[in-house]
Amino acid sequence: MESAISELKGLLGEQGWVAGTDMASYSIDWRATYSGVPLLVTRPANVAEVVAIVNICRRAGIAIVSQGGNTGLSGGAAPYTDRPNIIVSTTRMRAILDVSPDSFSITAEAGVTIQEIQEAAMAVDREFGVDWGARGTATVGGAVSTDAGGINVLRSGTMRDQVLGLEVVLPDGQVWDGLRSLRKDASGYGLKHLFVGAEGTLGLVTKVVLKLEPLRSERQSFLAAIADFDRVPELYSLAQAHFQQSLAAFELIPELGIRLVCKKYPSVSRPMSTIANWYVLGQLAANGPLVEPMGEFLTSAAELGLISDGVVAQTGAQEANLWSLRDELPPDRVFDQIGVKFDIAVPTSQVPAYHREIVALASRLDPDLIVYAFGHLGDGNLHLYMMLDPDTNTQPASDLASVGTAMDPEPMNTVLKQAIVDGVDACTWKFGGTISAEHGVGQELRDRMAGQKSTVELELLAKVKQAIDPDGLFNPNRGAHGSIL
């Protein structure tokens, strides 16, 4: 083992590895939930170095954890505590290799961030289809490997829909060069899709070819106060009918979130004086005027009793304010606790009924439980949290408007935690949903996949893993197949 580590250090040179206490930031995940102890953090500069790392580790039986920006929310990029392992960080593989406005494609190394892709696309009058709050740190390699989604999925699809080609270093040290920029290729299995959402369990993605879209010159957002949460699917259908391809985002925001964000971040201001339990933040992107269709939509929605008020961002500052509000909603930004986290998706039409059942579940389990939900309403994807309100015993779980401001950490006992997990998972499956909409499986959901997938499906996944990584060295025991291996 020691000789393998010396060999790695010699191979990579001083820039290419990190050891000892300098590994701290690589060894713990974004939420500080998962951590481990790698033998070394390697930082290869190119695919040849990745191949050499894989070969050395394979011979020594050292597990390999791929890591990009380390913003993942399921613990997939954290090192292990129970087996010899190294991290392969892509943070030095940062080149944009080609931007082709005519092919509507961009080719980049795995460590390029989503924001860098967006900026490179804009520079040639194109745009990249997906976006989310961690854009400045999340890498294309990590985003492909988690099949990330974000705020524009209803228009452009997830990362899977952006990937035209990949280059991957396989666990046996071979390189699969699938760096094609074709829109069509019916020549066999869609191998690239195996690596999308694989969370580093099948190979290390070193380069990616991504789709670009025509640049929409106009972009404008609105915030609407929802009059009747049960009729949210009608509101979404109305928005799709009005805006069609111009509708880029349709996000759910709770009043509690607005209150907490505005209190904690004075630079963010409340966009409207009307108070409702829920709001929808919509964004349009097109090459024509947007204000008029947006006004017509808000008027129709109000006439139908779907919204009680609405504002349109009239300036760049107002637009930025609306999206700061959205970006700061995650509980780690506004609470002193996270509670129990879920990233669920159900059919969009089922969101109100699903949420009602979740609130009822919370009330049954403990009257002090708060349900905090926000997210990608147009995709039926809620980021859902259940946490204890330490302030009071008098507030029912459904009464979001009465909850206090930032809360003290309140340790939740493991029995309650387990009951929450079991209850929410069962409810999600009852509604035909998934417990991993866009954050992957990682360590967090591995053991819960048996409730979501049939034995046939889990066995198929395990066979794929076995065929490509028979020694189980790439992110072992993580991902859906890990529940039966």
Ligand SMILES: Cc1cc2nc3c(=O)[nH]c(=O)nc-3n(C[C@H](O)[C@H](O)[C@H](O)COP(=O)(O)OP(=O)(O)OC[C@H]3O[C@@H](n4cnc5c(N)ncnc54)[C@H](O)[C@@H]3O)c2cc1C
């Ligand atoms: C504030 C915030 C907001 C977020 N919002 C969203 C959102 O709206 N939608 C969404 O989908 N996600 C969201 N995320 C989650 C996260 O940004 C995404 O999962 C992102 O794709 C992870 O990219 P990364 O480079 O940080 O990957 P990492 O966290 O480093 O890794 C994630 C997984 O991919 C694997 N991996 C990383 N790089 C490679 C590679 N080159 N080859 C093979 N495997 C690799 C890792 O082993 C791990 O399993 C958010 C995260 C934060 C912190």
